[in-house]
Amino acid sequence: MQEQLPSSISFYKVKTMSINTEIPKHCDVLVIGGGPAGSSVAALLAKKGVDVVLLEKASHPRPQVGESLIPHFWKYADQTGVSPLLEQEGFVAKAGGITVWNDTISRIAFSEFGFTRPALHVERDVFDQLLLKHAESLSVQVFQQVAVQEAELGSDFPKVSYLDRRGGDTHVGSIACRYVVDASGPSAVLAGQFKSKQLIDSRMRFLSLWGYFKNSRFVAADGRSYPAEDIGKVRPVTFVTSFEDGWIWHIAMRKLTSVGLVINTDRARAMDKEGRERFFLNTLKSAPYLDRLLKNAEYVDGSFCERPDYSYYSTKLCGENFYCIGDAASFVDPIYSHGVLNAFYNASMTALAVSESLKNPAYRARYAQLCENRIRQFYGFSRSLALGEFGGDGVDAKLVQRFMRQVPPVELELMLAASSMSERSENFHRLVRDAKLDLNPARAGAHLMDELLF
Ligand SMILES: Cc1cc2nc3c(=O)[nH]c(=O)nc-3n(C[C@H](O)[C@H](O)[C@H](O)COP(=O)(O)OP(=O)(O)OC[C@H]3O[C@@H](n4cnc5c(N)ncnc54)[C@H](O)[C@@H]3O)c2cc1C
Known part of the structure; x- marks a missing residue:
């Protein structure tokens, strides 16, 4: 069974983005994929003055599912500076x-x-295009219809090879960089290379x-x-x-x-x-x-x-010269609308780790490890919300509880209330209980109703 998407379902289109012609031969950071994770990490790094190239296989606006966003996504939109564009839309x-x-x-x-x-x-095609356009406005060099094939990570300057399909012909090319950020969504280019993708x-x-x-x-x-x-x-x-x-x-x-x-x-x-x-x-x-x-x-x-088969995680996420983020790192059932939030959170952590590594290369392994822990924490958090059981693999409960202690109480109360609306979240409730968090009990539940009125 293959994923099928219609060519475009949205009634709303934002202006087609400009097409850069020459893909450079070098950059500091090469981002694979221009979804929420890729556009955001690219925008955050560009804001710090990092030279970023982003290669996107499709041509935006491209169809994408996942249309429900929860309110705390704005803090990440504020970080990249894309909020005014989203508000105007x-x-x-x-x-x-x-x-x-x-x-x-x-x-x-x-x-x-x-x-x-x-x-x-x-409408995700519009939303994602705005994020990408914003990254481009911050000097990220964006190339669409360019599909990354693989990354050679064995040296200090990884080499990323791609197929450039712009203009109807297909050309093979490569670019050298210091860091590769894989934000290719379910294609999970690096996890495919590492053979590290696990179905749960x-x-x-x-x-x-x-x-x-x-x-x-x-x-x-x-x-x-x-x-x-x-x-x-x-x-x-x-x-x-x-x-x-x-x-x-x-x-x-x-x-x-x-x-x-x-x-x-x-x-x-x-x-x-x-x-x-x-x-x-x-x-x-x-x-x-x-x-x-x-x-x-x-x-x-x-x-x-x-x-099909969309619940997975990768066992290898961050290393001295690579980072896997968003859906390229993991995916759980989207019942609590956590996918875009996860992409934004991963992008934020990765931008920090990569920019610090560029400044202090001697510590890059340490930054990568810290970032990987954060990505795993958020994954475990989402998974405890969405699934009735952990199934024992891929989640470290202690890491998740550490994360819960850092989440602003109101966000945790909202997720507690939301999680009481299904029968999937017993793990989540247990973790919150055991973490002995100081939450407002009046807010941490949903209201019951007798019927909906038509
Ligand atoms: C059925 C379903 C419902 C969902 N509902 C929600 C929801 O309501 N709310 C929510 O928040 N989340 C939801 N999600 C999850 C959400 O859509 C994803 O978590 C989110 O899109 C992840 O963003 P991303 O940037 O990691 O990946 P993506 O959005 O998938 O972006 C990856 C990009 O990489 C590009 N790419 C792929 N391969 C290559 C390559 N080789 N070279 C270059 N580019 C490449 C793709 O073209 C794409 O543009 C849902 C998901 C599913 C499957």
Whole structure:
């Protein structure tokens, strides 16, 4: 089963970016991939005066799933300086989340946590292009339609080879650098090279099927449903409903609604692609409340996508001259919208480690180790939220608890409240309990509701 993405599903386009012609032969830092992780690490390093080249296989705007962002992502957007661009774009501000999990309806509203800036529902092709454009405006040299093939890391000046597909022809080239940052998402170029990618325990291995709808009703924080045309007037919530061993998301954006389901990989193995699309659409029709939200909605033909076997982590993340970040490092089930946040956090830690290593090369192994610990901490944090069990591999509970002690209490309270909305987070609750953190108990839970109103 291959991942399939439609050529573009967004109604919103930002101006096509300029195309640099010559790819340099040398740079300080070579970033692979221009998603949230790559664009952010490149922007942060460029702000510190580092000479950065970013190679991106696709041509932005490129389709991408993962449209729900939680409110603390803004602190990373502020760090790179991209916040004004995001604010001007006018993405949908969301009010919170509502889940129907095994017949229990729970609700959280971000306003109750005192966040002053909104969470967002974003068209990811537009969002990611803005991040990349911002990096370019900070003097990152961005080259699109250039796919990295491999990196030779054996010397102090790694050599990265690529296929340059600009202008219709394909040229082979290479660039020497001091550090390689792999932010190539699920392609995980370096983990592929290292053979360090591990799939986690099969009981927790999921695949996702999703598509886009026009004119869907949406749910707001008051538990009522509203017609699509109210999206600019009433803030939606991310609506999630459980079914059998999986769950379904409903994310209302400006013109389209992203709807997807997550199931255990084994469930769909025997189906072909058409069968999976049929299964996807039939499941939506029978899911509680979702059937009514989508009753008069129009499915965008050709928008069906899938991502198989997506729960993994790499056992080798940072070394003296390389860093693997974002989805190129690990991925867990996205139930708590942690993917983009993880990409931003990894980018922030890596920019610090790389810039310090450039200043003090004698300490670069130490910086790499510290950074790897941080990346693993965040991964463990996300995984304890998203999965009912750790499965014993890839997570160090003590590291996660150390991370919990550093997270601002309000962010932890929000995640505690969110985690009480599913039956996946017993590990998370146990870790918080054992870490004996000083949290506000009034905020660390979700509100229960009897029904949603249509
Ligand atoms: C079904 C699903 C739902 C999700 N929902 C959410 C959500 O609601 N909220 C959330 O926060 N996260 C969500 N996520 C996760 C989120 O989308 C990812 O975590 C996030 O995109 C990771 O960013 P990244 O920069 O690491 O990787 P990506 O966004 O994948 O970017 C990687 C980039 O690298 C480029 N690339 C790949 N190979 C090469 C190469 N060889 N050379 C050069 N460039 C290359 C790609 O073209 C791409 O642009 C979801 C994920 C899935 C699968």
